[in-house]
Amino acid sequence: MHLSPGHLRVVLILALLQDLQIRPQKDIFRAHLERDLRLCPACFAGQRWQCEEIFEAIAEPSDWSKLLKGIALLFDRREIYFLHSNEGSQLVAKRKANGQSYRNVDSLRREFLEMAERPGGFHLCHGGRGTPRFVSYLEQRGHEAATIWYYMMHSVTPLLMQELFLLDFPVPRSYGACGLTHFQAYAGHTLSHNAAGEDLRLEIARQVLQLSLKLTFGFADFRLFLTDLTADNLAFDEPSQRVLLIDLDSVVLVDAAAPLGNAQKYEPLPGDGFTFDVKEFCGGQQLDANVYQACRLLKDFLLQDLANGRLELLLDQCVRCDDATCDMRFQQAYDLIKLLEELLDRRRD
8 A cells, every 4th residue: 555645744743643642751862862872882871860860850841842843853853952841941952963883982082183174063273193182171170081072073062062151151051961962041032033122232242242252262271263153053041131152063172272373363265154264273373253253243134224334334344354454353343342332321321
C-alpha cells in the first residue's frame, strides 16, 4: 500500500504526538545527554549531577507545544527549545547536535590544534603546538580539559557563555551545559524583531557600542572579536533593560598577553557583509573590528531613520574611518556614547 504525501504527513504527525505524549521533556534531554556521553565519555561525565538538577527544574510543556516543536524539527534542524522552569521563569535550550566521537583527549587536542581556520565559527589564535593559555585559564576555572577541547571544536557557546556571565558581561544567565545542549535564560526578542520607540532605540544603541568596547578589551588578557555582530544575535531583556549577546559561536579569541603589535584599524575586504582576515585578528593588534560592526548596525538598521545631523555624521565617520580624519574607531565610539547619553538626558527633562 502506498500512502500519498498528505497521508504520510498525517501518519508521521500522529506517531510523533504519541511519542511525545509518552516521553516527558526532561527524558528527551536525558536521552540527548546519553547520546553525547557516547560521543565523548570523558568530556561530559562530570556534568551528570548538574544536568539532573536542570532537567528536574524544567516544567513539562503541553502536548500541543511538544507537537509543534516536533513538527518544526522535521523541517528545521535547529534544536532550540523555549521552556519554563517549575518556578515560572523562561529559559532556552540550544542544542548543536553535530559532534564527532572521541575516545581520548589527546586525539581531540591534536585535531583542534591542526585544524585550519574556520571563518564563521570559533577560532582561537595560538602559536605553536603547546597548550594555549586560554585552555589553561579555563582549567583553572574548574573545567575539564576534555570538555574544553570538545566545545572549542564543535560549539564554544557553552564555555564562553558561562564564563562571560560569571564575569558580568551582558549575556543571558547560563544555567549550565549538558553535553551539546546549553541552557540559558530567555533574553527577550532579538533586535531584529524588537519594535522599539526612538528613546529605547537610543538606549539600545548606547549599550551596543559599550558592548563592542567591552568585548574588545575582554577579560584576563583575552580579547573577543565577534564576526557576526548582528541584530539576530542581540536581544533586549525588558526586565533588566539590558542588551544581551545571545550567541557566541562566531568568535575570534586573541591572547593579548602574547607579544603585541601596534593598534590597527579594521579595513573591510571586498564582499558583502562583514568581511575579515583571521590573520589580521590574530596579529596581536588592538583591532577596532567590533566597533566597526556596531556602528554599521546602528547606521544601517537601528538608527537609520533618526533625524539628527550630528549623530548621522559620527556614525558615518565611524563606519568609513577615512585615513585623513580617523586613526582608529575607538574615539568615534566614545563620542557616540557621549552624544547618545546627551540625547537621552534631553528627552528625560
